Each structure stands twice: as C-alpha cells, then as structure tokens.
Amino acid sequence: MDLTAETVRGIAKLAxxxxxxxxxxxxxxxxxxxxxxxxxxxxxxxxxxxxxxxxLEVDQRMREDEVTEPDRRxxxxxxxxDAREGLYRVPAVLDSD
Amino acid sequence: MSEWETVIGLEIHTQLSTRSKLFSxxxxxxxxxxxxxxxxxxxxxxxVLPVVNREAIRMAVMFGLAVGAKVRTPCxxxxxxxxxxxxxxxxxxxxxxxxxxxxxxxxxxxxxxSHRRIELTRAHLEEDAGKLLHEGYAGESAVDLNRAGVPLxxxxxxxxMRSPEEASAYMRTLHGIVTFLGICDGNMEQGSFxxxxxxxxxxxxxxxxxxxxxxxxxxxxxxxxxxxxxEQQRQIDALESGKPIIQETRQYDPGTDRTxxxxxxxxxxxxxxxPDPDLLPVVVDESIQxxxxxxxxxxPQARKTRLIKQYALSADLAAVLVQSRQWADYFEATVExxxxxxxxxxxxxxxxxxxxxxDSTELAEPPVSANSLAQLLKCxxxxxxxxxxxxxxxxxxxxxxxxxxxxxxxxGLRQVGAGADLDQWIDQVIEAHPDEVEQYRGGxxxxxxxxVGQVMKASGGKADPKQVSEQLRIKLQSG
Numbered sequence: 001m002d003l004t005a006e007t008v009r010g011i012a013k014l015a016x017x018x019x020x021x022x023x024x025x026x027x028x029x030x031x032x033x034x035x036x037x038x039x040x041x042x043x044x045x046x047x048x049x050x051x052x053x054x055x056l057e058v059d060q061r062m063r064e065d066e067v068t069e070p071d072r073r074x075x076x077x078x079x080x081x082d083a084r085e086g087l088y089r090v091p092a093v094l095d096s097d
Numbered sequence: 098m099s100e101w102e103t104v105i106g107l108e109i110h111t112q113l114s115t116r117s118k119l120f121s122x123x124x125x126x127x128x129x130x131x132x133x134x135x136x137x138x139x140x141x142x143x144x145v146l147p148v149v150n151r152e153a154i155r156m157a158v159m160f161g162l163a164v165g166a167k168v169r170t171p172c173x174x175x176x177x178x179x180x181x182x183x184x185x186x187x188x189x190x191x192x193x194x195x196x197x198x199x200x201x202x203x204x205x206x207x208x209x210x211s212h213r214r215i216e217l218t219r220a221h222l223e224e225d226a227g228k229l230l231h232e233g234y235a236g237e238s239a240v241d242l243n244r245a246g247v248p249l250x251x252x253x254x255x256x257x258m259r260s261p262e263e264a265s266a267y268m269r270t271l272h273g274i275v276t277f278l279g280i281c282d283g284n285m286e287q288g289s290f291x292x293x294x295x296x297x298x299x300x301x302x303x304x305x306x307x308x309x310x311x312x313x314x315x316x317x318x319x320x321x322x323x324x325x326x327x328e329q330q331r332q333i334d335a336l337e338s339g340k341p342i343i344q345e346t347r348q349y350d351p352g353t354d355r356t357x358x359x360x361x362x363x364x365x366x367x368x369x370x371x372p373d374p375d376l377l378p379v380v381v382d383e384s385i386q387x388x389x390x391x392x393x394x395x396x397p398q399a400r401k402t403r404l405i406k407q408y409a410l411s412a413d414l415a416a417v418l419v420q421s422r423q424w425a426d427y428f429e430a431t432v433e434x435x436x437x438x439x440x441x442x443x444x445x446x447x448x449x450x451x452x453x454x455x456d457s458t459e460l461a462e463p464p465v466s467a468n469s470l471a472q473l474l475k476c477x478x479x480x481x482x483x484x485x486x487x488x489x490x491x492x493x494x495x496x497x498x499x500x501x502x503x504x505x506x507x508x509g510l511r512q513v514g515a516g517a518d519l520d521q522w523i524d525q526v527i528e529a530h531p532d533e534v535e536q537y538r539g540g541x542x543x544x545x546x547x548x549v550g551q552v553m554k555a556s557g558g559k560a561d562p563k564q565v566s567e568q569l570r571i572k573l574q575s576g
Contacts, residue, residue: 010367014178014367014369016180053171053173053195053372053378054372054374054377054378056377058377059171059377059378059379059380060149060376060377060378060379060380061148061149061377062148062149062150062151062154062379063122063148063149063150063151064151064152065115065116065117065150065151065152065153066116066117066122067116067117067122067123067124068117068122069117069121069122069123069124069134069136071133071134072136072137073132073133073135076132076135076137076140076142077132084239085131086130086131086132086133086241087131087132087230087234087239087240087241088132088182088239088240088242089234089237089238089239089240090182090237090238090239090240091237091238092231092234092236092237092238093181093182093229093231093238
C-alpha cells in the first residue's frame with residue numbers, strides 16, 4: 001500500500017509538522033510500511049464478531065459529582081512556558097471562533 | 098418563478114448543570130478568576146486520566162427518556178482531534194459512532210397554534226473547550242481554561258424544520274425541556290444554551306437536499322430566527338440569479354442583521370475520530386433508566402395542558418407561565434396558598450414580571466414569596482383593596498415592608514364598600530354636577546363612567562369601583 005506525497009503532506013499538516021523533501025520521502029516509505037503491516041489484520045476471520053471499542057470485558061467506572069480538586073493555579077503556571085496575570089499566553093490566534 | 102423549500106436542522110449545545118466537570122473533579126461554577134478551576138486533567142498534564150462524572154451520564158439519560166429516544170448502552174467516548182490553544186490535549190473527548198442518546202422527537206407549537214413533530218438524530222456528551230482572549234495582549238492570545246472540560250450535551254435534530262419560525266420554536270421547546278428537567282440552567286447570555294443552525298434550499302417536491310450553510314454559535318431565540326430569515330433570502334436570491342451556494346460556515350451579526358462567511362480552516366473537518374483508549378465503554382444499567390423514568394418531572398407541554406385544564410387559564414397565559422419551571426411553580430404555589438387562579442396568573446405575568454424586569458439587579462427569584470403574594474391577591478378578590486391600591490401594596494412588599502394586610506392597614510388602603518361614606522361621596526358628586534345628571538337621565542348612559550371616576554376621586558381611591566357604579570346607578574335613576 002503506497003501513500004502518495006499529497007496524503008503524507010496532509011497528515012503532516014494536521015499534525016502541525018513541516019517535513020523537508022527528504023523527510024517527506026522517508027515518511028512516505030515508513031508510513032506505507034506501517035499501513036502494510038496493519039493490513040495483515042484484515043486477513044483475520046471476523047465474521048459474526050461484534051465490533052468492540054475496547055478489548056477488555058469491563059465497563060467504565062464513574063465518579064460522583066463532587067468538586068475535590070484544589071486550586072493549584074500558581075503551581076501549574078509556574079511550569080507553563082508563559083503565563084501572566086493568571087492567564088496562559090500563546091502566540092496570537094486570529095480565527096474568529 | 099420556482100417555489101423554494103427551506104430545510105433547517107439545528108445542533109444545540111446545552112451545558113449540563115453538574116457541580117464538577119465531565120472528566121475531572123474541578124468546579125464548573127461560572128465567573129471564577131481565570132484558571133482557578135482548571136486542574137491537571139483539564140490542562141492535560143502528562144499522565145493524567147479522565148474519569149466520567151456519573152451525574153452527567155444520568156442527565157443525558159433523563160433527556161433521552163424525556164424525548165422518547167433510545168438510550169444506548171454501552172456508549173463510547175471518542176477523540177476528536179484538532180490543534181487549537183483552547184484545547185490543551187490536542188483532542189476533544191466527545192462521542193461519535195456510539196452516542197448516549199439516539200433518536201427521539203419533540204413537539205413544537207407555532208404562532209398560529211399548530212403543532213409539528215421534529216425528530217432528533219442523537220444527543221451526545223462532550224467536553225467544552227477553554228476560552229481564548231484576543232484583545233489587549235500585545236499581539237498574543239490569552240487562555241482561560243476554567244471552561245475546559247465542562248460537560249456539554251449536543252442535541253442534533255433531523256433536517257425537518259421548514260421555516261425560521263419553526264427553528265426558533267424548536268429551540269424554545271428544547272430550552273423548556275432541559276430547564277424543566279433541571280439538567281441545564283438555560284442561561285443563554287452565559288452560553289449555557291446555544292445553537293448552530295444548518296440551512297439549505299431546494300425546489301419544492303425535490304427529494305435531494307441542497308448545499309447547506311452552517312450558522313455558528315447563536316445564543317438567542319430571536320437571533321436564530323433573524324439569522325435564518327436573512328440566510329434564507331440570501332440563498333434564494335443567489336439561486337434565482339444562477340449562482341451556486343457554497344458550503345461554508347457563516348456568522349450572524351445582530352448589529353447589521355446579516356450573515357458573513359467565517360474564515361475557513363483548512364482540513365478543519367478532518368477530525369480523525371477514534372474511540373478514546375483512556376475511557377472504557379459506559380454502561381447505563383436498566384435499573385437506573387427505570388428509576389430516572391419514574392422521577393421525570395412534568396415537561397412544559399404537559400404542564401401547559403394541565404394548567405389550562407386544572408385552573409381554566411387561557412392558552413396564552415399558560416404558555417407564558419410555562420416558559421420557566423420557576424414561574425409555573427410560583428403560580429401553583431400561590432394558588433395553593435389560597436389565591437384565585439385567574440387573578441394569580443394575571444398578576445404574575447403582569448405586575449410581578451414587570452417588577453422582575455425593572456430591577457436592573459438580576460433577581461434570581463421574586464422577593465415576595467408565593468404565600469405572601471397569595472395574601473395580597475386574596476385581598477383583591479374579596480375587594481378589600483382596589484387593583485390600583487394593590488399595585489402600591491406589592492411595591493411595598495417588594496421592598497420588604499411587610500405582609501399585605503399590614504401594609505394595607507398602615508397606609509389606609511382598605512377599600513370602602515357600601516355604607517355611609519360611600520353614600521356621602523356619591524351625594525356630593527351628584528350635587529356638584531347637575532348638568533351631567535340631567536344628561537344621564539336624558540339617556541346618555543356613557544356618563545356613568547364619568548360619575549364613577551368622580552366618586553373614586555372623592556374617595557381618594559379607596560372606594561370599591563364595583564360598589565360605586567352599582568350605588569350610582571340606583572341613585573341616579575331614583576332622582
């Protein structure tokens with residue numbers, strides 16, 4: 001299964017990566033090989049098997065609706081790349097939503 | 098000229114009224130200082146794991162039961178992947194193929210009193226993103242993650258609405274349902290209830306859907322109708338002049354009453370959903386469904402019908418009262434405390450509402466209890482005070498000056514019925530207006546109103562107008 005350069009560029013864009021042409025070539029080969037490897041799964045006999053979202057036969061434990069988290073803003077902001085006046089700061093994003 | 102049919106579908110985001118977030122135990126309280134309610138899970142620190150809030154699941158199940166939908170169990174949380182600074186994890190935890198609520202329907206009522214059923218596609222749970230601030234940060238953006246992780250339920254309708262009016266009626270109906278269920282506070286200014294509207298046009302009789310436009314983030318019933326009306330006309334104009342509709346996202350600007358395209362994010366719709374491996378499938382026990390089904394409160398439509406039947410209210414008054422559960426409860430509590438139903442309905446939707454809206458300070462509930470209001474209304478129904486005097490009494494009660502009876506006595510507002518005082522005032526008025534008396538006796542019946550007014554004036558507003566007009570009629574005729 002060979003991925004096209006265009007597909008790989010699309011995936012890179014979604015992952016916020018900007019590979020140079022050399023890296024792009026390597027990605028095409030690596031990703032194609034990975035997909036081929038995964039394609040082996042389609043050889044498995046799955047007739048009559050229900051699709052599952054999780055391999056374990058257990059379901060989600062839930063918590064009660066209680067507020068137990070303390071306010072640790074100062075601790076968290078100390079390790080943030082940039083935070084001022086209680087707000088995390090990032091390069092400007094201008095999309096209107 | 099061809100005839101166009103409008104096709105509208107709505108996606109409504111309701112914020113669920115849980116105390117803590119969907120996957121963390123941080124508070125959801127509105128209005129906190131920035132980032133004081135954003136914990137390690139909300140911030141996506143390495144190694145943290147989400148844990149599902151049981152109450153959010155219960156609320157979604159309640160909604161599903163209330164609209165006759167299928168509650169899917171197990172349902173599955175999925176990751177919706179995209180990069181944006183208001184989403185620290187790089188994906189939003191949502192539901193995709195296996196949402197908690199599937200199907201269902203609601204009945205909407207239109208202005209002309211007709212009813213229509215609108216089917217729902219699904220309702221799923223997801224977490225809200227944080228808030229981005231752009232103004233005043235010197236070329237940067239600032240992020241407040243208090244809202245990140247707050248539980249939302251997105252309710253998706255089938256594209257079955259055929260006019261902007263139907264869309265706003267549908268939005269109102271759902272607002273009524275989620276607030277009566279107590280699963281959403283319905284506060285539209287704070288964004289607890291907002292919608293995205295999809296609209297397309299097609300030739301009447303055509304089966305295929307036309308190209309749709311999505312209107313984002315509308316947080317008012319009025320705006321949804323106006324935005325859709327503008328968009329409907331814009332699309333018809335384009336189609337009739339042979340221009341194709343472009344599938345896009347537009348935003349409504351209430352200031353100009355127009356919609357305009359939003360910046361298109363490349364690849365924005367490629368979210369690469371997949372089941373979240375951090376979360377197991379969520380099972381809703383049959384027993385929980387049975388328990389919740391039993392405890393479902395009466396919903397607006399049913400309550401309206403009952404109010405009309407039980408209290409002989411007009412459909413209009415009943416409709417106003419069931420616009421919120423609070424007012425429907427207040428009405429019934431006041432009647433329960435002994436006031437007449439019709440007087441109560443009129444006073445709550447009249448004076449009480451006017452006072453609630455007049456106070457610029459936002460009142461969560463009226464400062465006069467249902468019981469106290471009932472005492473005042475009983476005084477009106479038994480003619481102890483006149484309607485206008487009662488307004489004065491209510492104003493005083495509003496300010497906390499005491500109960501109705503006390504205020505009536507203290508201010509001398511007790512209405513004077515038949516008796517010596519009334520006779521005296523009537524005699525004075527008849528004596529003072531011989532010309533009018535003669536005209537009245539000559540057949541000019543309309544003058545009775547004039548005499549009643551004069552007597553009321555003479556009494557300083559204390560006379561009972563009903564008694565006045567009865568006594569006047571007798572005296573004027575017997576002269």
